[in-house]
Amino acid sequence: MSDKILVFGHQKPDTDAIGSSYGFSYLSNHRPVGALNTEVVALGEPNEETQFVLDYFGVKMPRIVTSAKEEGVDTVILTDHNEFQQSISDIEDVTIFGVVDHHRVANFNTAAPLFMTVEPVGSASSIVYRKFLEAGVEIPKEIAGLLLSGLISDTLLLKSPTTHPTDFKVAEDLAKIAGVNLEEYGMAMLKAGTNLDSKSADELIDIDAKTFELNGSKVRIAQVNTVDINDVLGRLTDVKEAIKSYMTAGGFDDFVFMITDIVNSNSEIVEIGSHADKVEAAFHFSLEDDHAFLAGAVSRKKQVVPQLTEEFSK
């Protein structure tokens, strides 16, 4: 085994997973005291948004690995995740040297003390930025760009309620170092991730979908980002067919499909299933042709799941 440490974000990496791991690996190797020998790697292919970011800042996608041991490495650092099921396949067989994350802590444990920083902020990249400042290490322009992109991606350009009050200054600082206009660059980046035309209806409803058990009902809640809700609504007949097939195959009671307008920070909610009344009550709207507009909603985690959880429990 070499003394090399692998640094990576979660499986199915998004821009914050790639940005935070890339930045933290660089910082770890360049600390004036206690520098490490790390390599950033990824646990999957970049999505279209992340590819845009890498191309924009001229950064090569980290190589993709599936096992630390196969790389001859027995020590790892995790960014943007901690739960073992989201991590590298042999996470339970290696030493976890450090964690930088902004999620809840669950299904995680170590045999020995480690470096672990978790903060309830908008992105793991925000924490990595602060660690650069604490260590007094200068941030290269392209790394500032990657960290900024991670924050923009996770907070939909600081519009999501998951944005922390400190994130606005972080974004401003990073945009300056990266040499980009925050609003212009951010919108271009988010739009790059919304190229839905090439996706089939089956793919659309599975880009970012999670299953929830709500008071005994099995509910699928999916989300897509777009710059024009009508582009997706225009395909509603196909989408509804895809949803119905998916529900039958998976035994779902309801399927909630959230079409989020990243320009204006609103969503259209499509509901198929046996609890349309509960969905209407949760969001105080009336469904027409199985869908309705939900002003100001961009976060599934904060603006949809809790409201449905409460209504289904009544």
Added chain:
Amino acid sequence: MSDKILVFGHQKPDTDAIGSSYGFSYLSNHRPVGALNTEVVALGEPNEETQFVLDYFGVKMPRIVTSAKEEGVDTVILTDHNEFQQSISDIEDVTIFGVVDHHRVANFNTAAPLFMTVEPVGSASSIVYRKFLEAGVEIPKEIAGLLLSGLISDTLLLKSPTTHPTDFKVAEDLAKIAGVNLEEYGMAMLKAGTNLDSKSADELIDIDAKTFELNGSKVRIAQVNTVDINDVLGRLTDVKEAIKSYMTAGGFDDFVFMITDIVNSNSEIVEIGSHADKVEAAFHFSLEDDHAFLAGAVSRKKQVVPQLTEEFSK
């Protein structure tokens, strides 16, 4: 429920548990940005060493609580521990706002993102000290004294192999602020925790004892700190009787009793049981009258348990 947050160290608090929680509560209430309304409490009575520290710096022992909900509080901050079985009785029913710790992470999970800082350093108090610096909050003299005492206690005055390279500077800085001579104060404090004369032999072998399963053998490993190993060896006949009764009652195969000289950083090892040969092999010494000298050993965690684990597995 009030908006108050309780801050506390682990059950059976030691000096680092009290020092780190006291210091972190003060810091949390005095942050220039994001100040909280916290109260430091404790999960048990102070030991003699901790009582010496509190008296020395004129600090009142935090009040002792057993449940957060009974205090009308539903949010807590943990220092010097994270494992739920070492925490407050209703830890699974409250919100964990933050953690500051230097142990492995295990039996710990949260429902939401939190503030969590874990570092593999000599004491939780070392981390709290760094957080004062990061926040730019001035450290009152008595809090510097408590944090310094936590570090001295956990590292036996920076002699234990658990001491981190950064801890020496931390101790130097804190001693300056606290207005004490590190060596003189540290030795006086450690001695205050070694008043063994008042303890019965049964109490001696249970002051700090843990059970280990070593390759199918049930082994108890206990440790006492003293300024003169001969004071304890003078009571060896009584101690051996107490150990044998304890082993019979608990069905132990071996009892390893570590008498640690905190002045010279050595230990005498007493071994009673069926694997004396393995204990001798592990430490490369010969037991005489069931005991032998182990030069330089002060840490059960790093200098005794791993060596026995390896030898028993042969």
